Amino acid sequence: MSTKTKKKTAPAKKSKSVPANIIWFEIPADDVKRAKKFYGALFGWKINLIPGMSDYWHIDTGGHDASPDGGMMARKQPQQSITNYVNVASVDKAAAKVVKLGGKICMARTTVPHMGHFVICQDTENNTFAVWEIDPGAK
Numbered sequence: 001m002s003t004k005t006k007k008k009t010a011p012a013k014k015s016k017s018v019p020a021n022i023i024w025f026e027i028p029a030d031d032v033k034r035a036k037k038f039y040g041a042l043f044g045w046k047i048n049l050i051p052g053m054s055d056y057w058h059i060d061t062g063g064h065d066a067s068p069d070g071g072m073m074a075r076k077q078p079q080q081s082i083t084n085y086v087n088v089a090s091v092d093k094a095a096a097k098v099v100k101l102g103g104k105i106c107m108a109r110t111t112v113p114h115m116g117h118f119v120i121c122q123d124t125e126n127n128t129f130a131v132w133e134i135d136p137g138a139k
Helices: 032-043 091-100
Strands: 022-029 046-049 057-060 069-074 083-087 104-112 116-122 128-134
Touching: 022 032, 022 128, 032 046, 032 057, 032 069, 091 104, 091 116, 091 128
Parallel strands: 022 069, 083 128
Antiparallel strands: 022 083, 046 057, 057 069, 104 116, 116 128
């Protein structure tokens, strides 16, 4: 046994960064029944109406906890396409950065109670995506 005293190391600082991974996706459909049948048969996804909602279905991809699930709804506009939601620490900061980098905000910050906030954006190539901030206390 050594007589040297071990130095205590300071605990590692927790990083406030959030991995910018896809956390959710939405599929708009002209015919939800047809789209449910298609994606269910193609990938084996389970697609069920979310309790308490009349027009939004949960897509259970059946993947590991880290793989994203998604939602399906009736298409609201002819040009509406699949939207990927990217996890960020702050939708406000991410939205400001989108604009600074030449993108656009299509839908301002929107709250989903008890879940979080999102902003729908458009990149410089006219692709739509969303940034999502997890906030269980969202009201």
